[in-house]
Amino acid sequence: MVIDRKARIIEVQDWDDYFLFRLESPEIARLSQPGQFIMIKVSETTNPLLRRPISLHNCTGREVEIFFQIAGKGTRLLSQKKAGDILDILGPLGRGFSIKNEFKGKEIFCVGGGRGIAPLYYLARELSAAGARPVIFYGGRTSADLPLKSRFEQADWEVKVSTDDGSLGFSGLVTSLVESELRHRTPTFLFACGPEAMMEKLAEICRKENLPAEFSLESIMGCGLGACWGCVKKIRRNGETKYLKICQDGPVFSRDEIVWQEKENG
């Protein structure tokens, strides 16, 4: 079920180029799963033309939250919206993260890089509700890239942060932080969302540690509905390697399915 609705912005929070919107959308709040996304119309004109795919950051009762970074013209326009404005949204879309029964009582690593942290709040909430213990890894280039740190900490989850420049938390890549934690911890599963280089490295670490994992991919999308075949990624599944749609077959794929560096066509 996909809903095409107007949603009122209830509240806007901003940190430089990061934004958190709280929207009133009871249908999407009711139907959604962590890892799903919505397509947002950012302009009433034809420039920019397409909607923007934005992942769901949180869903409660009648409200959904989105967290995004200005990455171009479309997200810049979106960032200029104010509380009270009405957004045209389409969703919930895509296949989200798999929360399994056997996670109960187990430690689950959730790794977010930069704006990739967005879907992990909703995910961690659902993991907690399922009796699992999420451990949040939140990496950024500098401390300014970690605006949601306190939000995750307030939720009473273990939160580990890293910055490439050492301005906050562990100094270095978040992948190195995860790797060092894995020396003395044995989580049951790892979820991640962030830059592809980060996720590719995590996939490699997880394979070495025999740790199952899922990754959420980002892409430019034409429609978000599976109609245009514009947002594909090479995926190994059922003995075949072929282009699957990030919007419909993803955005979440499992550890060994994703062909990270595709060099050639065919």
Added chain:
Amino acid sequence: MVDLSVDLGFLKLKNPVLAASGTFGYGLEFKPFYDLELLGGFVVKGLYFNPREGNLPPRLIETPSGLINSIGLQGIGVEAFCREILPELAELDTAVIVNVCGEDEDEYARVAEYLSRFKGIAALELNISCPNVREGGRCPAQSSDATFRTVKKVKEVTPLPLITKLSPNVTDIVSIAIAAEEAGSEAISLVNTFLAMAVDIETRKPKLGNVIGGLSGPAIKPIALRMVFQVARAVKIPVIGIGGIFTAEDALEFMMVGASAIEVGTANFVDPDACLRIIQGMEKWAENHGIKNISEIIGSLKI
């Protein structure tokens, strides 16, 4: 009450609005948004005989009021389509048109012949104009001879009406349209996308994985409109107008210059119910102008 139906001769449409191939999936993707039977019809995504992988990503780049795509006709192939999708489409009371592709003339014929064995297909749209499947964007629609040969060959193997879809990437689109008509095509649809590209100035690389792609969207509408105008005056068979149609007003312009029906493409991505909005807008316009049959406006341009 406005009569929105249009008669293409070989096919009567309940209204002039068709969803364009490549922008509407196999149709069923849009079922959650509205009753597909409200459409004049829809053209399902181009089919080769076998499944096809399509082009290296990135496949989409936005430009001002436009979209460049280089999908490369990824798809499930004609057999899977007829087995898994067509039975459901065949139940619909609307014109289901199938877009037919081929690596060569034989494959076009093979796909058309296979489709002809099934019920529920109103017409075939012959896609001789995709810019994304051969090097340099070449396609049969760039040559009158290749167009004539391809249409002729397909005509020989199928009783289904043919709509030949033309490329705008030619010096003289009228001569290509005439070649299609002479080969027996029942209708012409135009235009496919305009060859285009975009460059990332930091990496100095093309923004599309396939280097070049096809531009669609409001940016191309005035050029598409001019081409439909020229072709509609030159051929006797019906013309279906395509190119950046986003509103009822756009659709009406195409009909006034001679299109008997129109296809809505890129707009489906932005608003899944774009076709419906356009149908409603046309009806309202006709009401406001005291027009009882929408077909009255076809070719009604005053020069």
